[in-house]
Amino acid sequence: MPHRYFTTEIGSGRAALTGPDAHHLADVMRGRVGDQVILCDANAVEYTGTITSVQPGRVEFSVSEGYPSAAEPSVEITLYAGYPKQGKLEDIIRHSVELGVHRVVPFFSRYCVAAPKKEEAKRERYARIAVEAAKQCGRGILPEVSLPLPDFASVCRELKDYDRAFFFYECGGSPLRTLLKEDKAVRRIALITGSEGGFAPEEADLAAAAGARTVGLGPRILRCETAPLAALAAVMTLTGNLE
Amino acid sequence: MPHRYFTTEIGSGRAALTGPDAHHLADVMRGRVGDQVILCDANAVEYTGTITSVQPGRVEFSVSEGYPSAAEPSVEITLYAGYPKQGKLEDIIRHSVELGVHRVVPFFSRYCVAAPKKEEAKRERYARIAVEAAKQCGRGILPEVSLPLPDFASVCRELKDYDRAFFFYECGGSPLRTLLKEDKAVRRIALITGSEGGFAPEEADLAAAAGARTVGLGPRILRCETAPLAALAAVMTLTGNLE
Numbered sequence: 001m002p003h004r005y006f007t008t009e010i011g012s013g014r015a016a017l018t019g020p021d022a023h024h025l026a027d028v029m030r031g032r033v034g035d036q037v038i039l040c041d042a043n044a045v046e047y048t049g050t051i052t053s054v055q056p057g058r059v060e061f062s063v064s065e066g067y068p069s070a071a072e073p074s075v076e077i078t079l080y081a082g083y084p085k086q087g088k089l090e091d092i093i094r095h096s097v098e099l100g101v102h103r104v105v106p107f108f109s110r111y112c113v114a115a116p117k118k119e120e121a122k123r124e125r126y127a128r129i130a131v132e133a134a135k136q137c138g139r140g141i142l143p144e145v146s147l148p149l150p151d152f153a154s155v156c157r158e159l160k161d162y163d164r165a166f167f168f169y170e171c172g173g174s175p176l177r178t179l180l181k182e183d184k185a186v187r188r189i190a191l192i193t194g195s196e197g198g199f200a201p202e203e204a205d206l207a208a209a210a211g212a213r214t215v216g217l218g219p220r221i222l223r224c225e226t227a228p229l230a231a232l233a234a235v236m237t238l239t240g241n242l243e
Numbered sequence: 244m245p246h247r248y249f250t251t252e253i254g255s256g257r258a259a260l261t262g263p264d265a266h267h268l269a270d271v272m273r274g275r276v277g278d279q280v281i282l283c284d285a286n287a288v289e290y291t292g293t294i295t296s297v298q299p300g301r302v303e304f305s306v307s308e309g310y311p312s313a314a315e316p317s318v319e320i321t322l323y324a325g326y327p328k329q330g331k332l333e334d335i336i337r338h339s340v341e342l343g344v345h346r347v348v349p350f351f352s353r354y355c356v357a358a359p360k361k362e363e364a365k366r367e368r369y370a371r372i373a374v375e376a377a378k379q380c381g382r383g384i385l386p387e388v389s390l391p392l393p394d395f396a397s398v399c400r401e402l403k404d405y406d407r408a409f410f411f412y413e414c415g416g417s418p419l420r421t422l423l424k425e426d427k428a429v430r431r432i433a434l435i436t437g438s439e440g441g442f443a444p445e446e447a448d449l450a451a452a453a454g455a456r457t458v459g460l461g462p463r464i465l466r467c468e469t470a471p472l473a474a475l476a477a478v479m480t481l482t483g484n485l486e
Contacts, residue, residue: 243418
């Protein structure tokens, strides 16, 4: 299988890789004129690229007609994840990108143990982790990690932008199987999972008032790093995007 | 919510905790005569226990009639997981126990990068991790971690013990949604996921010959620590055990 690279320098039958990707292809993979790779525009379109020149720091290609990336799910999921302690958000990002998430938005809430600290710098690191995971698992887009929202009300204000919002509550709620059976035309979905401390009852009320459906993930207590993966895998399974 | 402990010393209306659990209840939680806790026999039966005596290293209880643990899923899933590198098996165990696994069986296979090393000692560590996870997430049993099987043929020999075996293959297969729709009376299920190197084609053939259904988990390449969680979450979702 030819190697796969993301590039934004693509159009009119030509494309280029620069920077670390050019170095990887030229020096690590020893790519030569005439070799083929897959190029992805990070907008869910892929191309077969044939190397036309290899220069220091730059590899150029002629490219085929674009075709839709097969790896993108039919639903566009934003994961709102309560900000966890330590490095757990990194694990959540890696797993979520593999499971097909579109965007990850951490947030602070009443029972969060973590507090905001150097979030601009951390966001760069999170974005790098998301890009690496997207490359490894063959995504057609580069999922974004947003700056954390300062409180749960800010999460709720964004929910109107989605076809459906599911609030995963440790106190239980409706089964996803039922909720997703109701309406198959859902495309933009928000999933909301809590941090170690879970949600305050008034946050559950806020979410419901903002139109989110309260959902349960079963009788076992899932850790804050397991719940988002279970939620994502469940939605992807039920919408036919994990098969 | 009262604290929850596992104990095997339970029967005839009486029960006892010893060792670290007795210390935890007596010295950390400051349990006193008359206080109530939930006791679980690790066999999916729970009891309300009322403390009748607190001695050094031993707490005794009178117990209510037993009731079935609500946390146990209706399916009994054994996860056969290709032995991964580094500490990844520990993460797989933690996540799987939360998602309701019954038993985890690591195995070595053709493309495994890890090699057997001090597996008896490691198994003790894995068992401790499973027990801790079971306590934290409120399981009614203590999921077992078996000693690793030496090769993939050994995995296949065990598959006859299950109602269904699903072989998750990176080259794709049938959708779980279809396979699980066919037969709702399935109880004992084996899930088989690979290590970093994935499976050799002859291993896929072996699994099929042993009666396993080959299953795909979608177009994205899942890491060996993500695939078991996605597989478990998918089966639990489709069988109504994640709601």
